[in-house]
Amino acid sequence: MALLQIAEPGQSAEPHRHRLAVGIDLGTTYSLVATVRNSIPVVLDDAEGRSLLPSVVRFSADDDAEVGYAAQKQQAIDPRNTITSVKRFMGRGMKDVEHIENLPYDFVDAPGMLQLRTAAGVRSPVEVSAEILRALRKRAETALGGDLVGAVITVPAYFDDAQRQATKDAARLAGLNVLRLLNEPTAAAVAYGLDHGAEGIYAVYDLGGGTFDISILKLTKGVFEVLATGGDTALGGDDFDQRLFCSVVEKSKLQPLSMQDARLLMVKSREVKEQLSAEPDVRFSAVLATGEVVDLSLASREFADMTQPLVEKTLAACRKALRDAGLRAADIKGVVMVGGATRMPHLRKAVAQFFGQTPLTNIDPDTVVALGASIQANLLAGNGAPGDDWLLLDVIPLSLGLETMGGLVEKIIPRNSTIPIARAQEFTTFKDGQTAIALHVVQGERELVSDCRSLARFELRGIPPMAAGAARIRVEFQVDADGLLSVSAKEKSTGIEATIAVKPSYGLADADIERMLRDSFQHAKEDVHARALAESRVEGERLVEATQSALQADGALLSDAEKGEIEAWLQQLRQAIPGKDHRAIKQAMEALGRATDAFAARRMDAGIKRALAGRKIGSF
Amino acid sequence: MSHPDHFQLFHLPASFALDGDALDRAFRSVQSSVHPDRHASGSPVERRVAMQWATRANEAYQTLKSPLKRAAYLCEQAGVPIEAESNTAMPAAFLHQQMEWREALDEVREGGDAEALRELDCTMAAERERLIGELHQALDVDRDHARAAALVRQLMFVEKYATEVGLAGHAFEDAERRD
Numbered sequence: 013m014a015l016l017q018i019a020e021p022g023q024s025a026e027p028h029r030h031r032l033a034v035g036i037d038l039g040t041t042y043s044l045v046a047t048v049r050n051s052i053p054v055v056l057d058d059a060e061g062r063s064l065l066p067s068v069v070r071f072s073a074d075d076d077a078e079v080g081y082a083a084q085k086q087q088a089i090d091p092r093n094t095i096t097s098v099k100r101f102m103g104r105g106m107k108d109v110e111h112i113e114n115l116p117y118d119f120v121d122a123p124g125m126l127q128l129r130t131a132a133g134v135r136s137p138v139e140v141s142a143e144i145l146r147a148l149r150k151r152a153e154t155a156l157g158g159d160l161v162g163a164v165i166t167v168p169a170y171f172d173d174a175q176r177q178a179t180k181d182a183a184r185l186a187g188l189n190v191l192r193l194l195n196e197p198t199a200a201a202v203a204y205g206l207d208h209g210a211e212g213i214y215a216v217y218d219l220g221g222g223t224f225d226i227s228i229l230k231l232t233k234g235v236f237e238v239l240a241t242g243g244d245t246a247l248g249g250d251d252f253d254q255r256l257f258c259s260v261v262e263k264s265k266l267q268p269l270s271m272q273d274a275r276l277l278m279v280k281s282r283e284v285k286e287q288l289s290a291e292p293d294v295r296f297s298a299v300l301a302t303g304e305v306v307d308l309s310l311a312s313r314e315f316a317d318m319t320q321p322l323v324e325k326t327l328a329a330c331r332k333a334l335r336d337a338g339l340r341a342a343d344i345k346g347v348v349m350v351g352g353a354t355r356m357p358h359l360r361k362a363v364a365q366f367f368g369q370t371p372l373t374n375i376d377p378d379t380v381v382a383l384g385a386s387i388q389a390n391l392l393a394g395n396g397a398p399g400d401d402w403l404l405l406d407v408i409p410l411s412l413g414l415e416t417m418g419g420l421v422e423k424i425i426p427r428n429s430t431i432p433i434a435r436a437q438e439f440t441t442f443k444d445g446q447t448a449i450a451l452h453v454v455q456g457e458r459e460l461v462s463d464c465r466s467l468a469r470f471e472l473r474g475i476p477p478m479a480a481g482a483a484r485i486r487v488e489f490q491v492d493a494d495g496l497l498s499v500s501a502k503e504k505s506t507g508i509e510a511t512i513a514v515k516p517s518y519g520l521a522d523a524d525i526e527r528m529l530r531d532s533f534q535h536a537k538e539d540v541h542a543r544a545l546a547e548s549r550v551e552g553e554r555l556v557e558a559t560q561s562a563l564q565a566d567g568a569l570l571s572d573a574e575k576g577e578i579e580a581w582l583q584q585l586r587q588a589i590p591g592k593d594h595r596a597i598k599q600a601m602e603a604l605g606r607a608t609d610a611f612a613a614r615r616m617d618a619g620i621k622r623a624l625a626g627r628k629i630g631s632f
Numbered sequence: 633m634s635h636p637d638h639f640q641l642f643h644l645p646a647s648f649a650l651d652g653d654a655l656d657r658a659f660r661s662v663q664s665s666v667h668p669d670r671h672a673s674g675s676p677v678e679r680r681v682a683m684q685w686a687t688r689a690n691e692a693y694q695t696l697k698s699p700l701k702r703a704a705y706l707c708e709q710a711g712v713p714i715e716a717e718s719n720t721a722m723p724a725a726f727l728h729q730q731m732e733w734r735e736a737l738d739e740v741r742e743g744g745d746a747e748a749l750r751e752l753d754c755t756m757a758a759e760r761e762r763l764i765g766e767l768h769q770a771l772d773v774d775r776d777h778a779r780a781a782a783l784v785r786q787l788m789f790v791e792k793y794a795t796e797v798g799l800a801g802h803a804f805e806d807a808e809r810r811d
């Protein structure tokens with residue numbers, strides 16, 4: 013049967029084979045994994061039936077890292093080695109983290125991204141996150157009984173390029189094939205919109221443990237189009253705990269706290285915050301290691317007052333996103349609340365007042381992002397059923413630009429541009445005979461380079477010497493569907509082309525990633541070569557399958573000679589896969605890739621024609 | 633690979649007058665077929681081609697959706713570049729009008745007169761409509777691309793100015809909230 017199957021691009025040629033794919037919500041305080049089972053998205057529980065995995069990792073000198081509840085239990089005893097809220101450090105340097113002096117960790121300042129010194133050695137936030145992802149991957153593979161084809165991992169919509177790249181690197185370290193980085197509010201909109209058949213303009217207000225996002229989306233006939241997004245990647249429920257904690261310390265006139273006592277009071281602050289969502293008055297009582305007793309009463313009214321500036325900060329971001337979308341609050345049809353922190357009654361009230369309507373809270377704010385991600389993962393893995401043809405059109409949250417003379421920023425791609433997007437700009441030399449030009453890529457909305465985030469610096473060399481202003485250097489920015497940037501530059505006035513392409517990587521060079529991979533294998537007593545071979549085989553098989561299904565679907569677009577050539581390379585790859593040399597597999601894959609270049613372009617062309625022809629008879 | 637222009641990509645007639653709904657529908661159809669999400673389980677080559685086409689579709693859509701960008705694109709396609717930076721020649725009457733508007737905005741900003749700002753906003757909307765009407769005449773009827781390019785430069789000014797009026801409005805709103 014499968015041989016006669018005609019597949020649409022993107023759909024599996026073998027509809028009966030379900031590919032295991034998951035959606036992962038890698039949260040600041042909790043993480044989750046979900047999958048689509050029998051057409052229904054479900055969160056996967058651990059062996060004890062718990063769906064949330066605390067995003068806590070504890071390192072010790074000799075054992076494997078502990079992740080989740082086991083690690084969380086140790087945090088008051090071993091705060092230095094028990095890393096919580098690591099998401100706040102992703103793609104961040106020490107100077108970027110607020111209140112870093114209050115944190116119990118031994119930070120190591122490193123270019124680009126900070127690191128943490130633990131009992132198990134120095135760890136990058138990427139490696140810490142990879143431990144969480146690995147735990148979720150194992151949970152999923154146990155529950156589903158097989159290897160995963162891939163995962164959709166969610167990120168805050170307001171994450172910049174450094175934070176996104178760090179997340180993708182963490183997934184790579186955890187052995188996950190990333191099908192897509194998906195913005196958290198968009199994932200929530202998918203879960204909500206598909207479930208409720210929503211049409212119109214919606215706002216997704218997403219206040220997680222450590223990040224805040226607001227996305228304005230237009231839902232039309234299965235298209236989720238993000239109009240604008242805004243937020244703050246260093247504002248979340250944790251900050252509400254922090255305010256409560258500070259107020260308690262101040263009121264109780266406590267001596268300087270030890271690390272353990274500080275952690276104890278922080279944990280207590282979170283509990284009390286959660287209780288205040290249900291009760292008007294809550295007692296805050298704790299006994300410190302010093303014997304001091306903390307005992308006071310807190311009213312929800314008081315808590316609302318002390319956190320009002322935080323609430324106002326989120327509303328300011330909402331206002332900005334509405335303006336960017338060219339809309340007013342009255343244009344919004346519904347407001348979807350996401351994230352555990354949106355349970356706070358005073359916050360809900362403020363949001364209701366801002367948008368002039370009661371926000372939608374009928375979906376579990378803790379699981380909706382993971383569920384939406386799993387729905388998208390299922391589609392991307394090729395498990396879509398007929399009719400599953402929704403489309404997500406997301407945007408880049410922050411403008412991308414280059415440093416020009418005088419420390420100013422020339423914006424190349426403005427914020428809220430629909431991705432994928434490419435933009436090019438021409439620059440020139442300013443000195444006679446100049447043969448190199450330094451490029452500094454930045455992200456942010458400010459005019460001055462020093463106020464924006466530095467993403468990458470690189471040099472274009474080998475420009476032929478000529479008069480100042482004569483060179484024409486074309487710099488192209490490409491942002492892919494994951495929201496990740498790559499930059500290339502080319503000198504075009506002469507025949508000689510100097511081209512350079514960079515992927516910003518924030519202190520994590522490919523070599524660093526390789527080292528981390530090696531370390532993690534050594535630790536897991538796995539063989540690096542065996543792993544590389546296994547991965548190449550999986551990738552090779554995936555390519556064989558994709559090529560076969562392309563030939564079945566659109567073989568008619570090829571001449572016999574062309575088809576023969578592709579089949580010959582396909583055969584080469586099939587023969588290389590059972591071999592022991594992973595490089596031979598890679599080479600065969602590359603050769604097949606080159607041979608199918610023109611075919612892929614022709615298929616895309618044919619696909620567009622089909623899509624537009626189909627539209628004329630009213631199918632869209 | 634064929635290299636259709638923006639209109640050909642969406643199977644739309646190459647004119648300034650455009651059916652916005654048809655453009656939206658065509659964009660969704662094309663994007664539904666080329667978007668990287670549709671090819672996530674394809675080969676690396678297929679995924680790369682998908683990204684390039686989706687990038688093109690976004691670019692074409694953004695260009696055609698905006699009357700200003702659409703007009704500029706039609707001029708450039710006809711071999712008449714806009715040269716917004718180098719060619720600042722404008723009819724004397726329009727230059728005179730520009731100066732008046734600038735002064736009006738400065739006055740409104742200083743005086744914090746919200747009603748006058750709304751009036752300016754309406755004036756700019758009307759001016760924009762007028763220029764779009766003239767662009768239609770120049771591009772679709774007279775096929776006078778040189779005149780159209782001059783109109784595009786005027787529309788550029790009007791849109792930039794309208795943005796400033798909008799920003800001034802936001803500043804007023806923010807000030808009100810603080811009081």
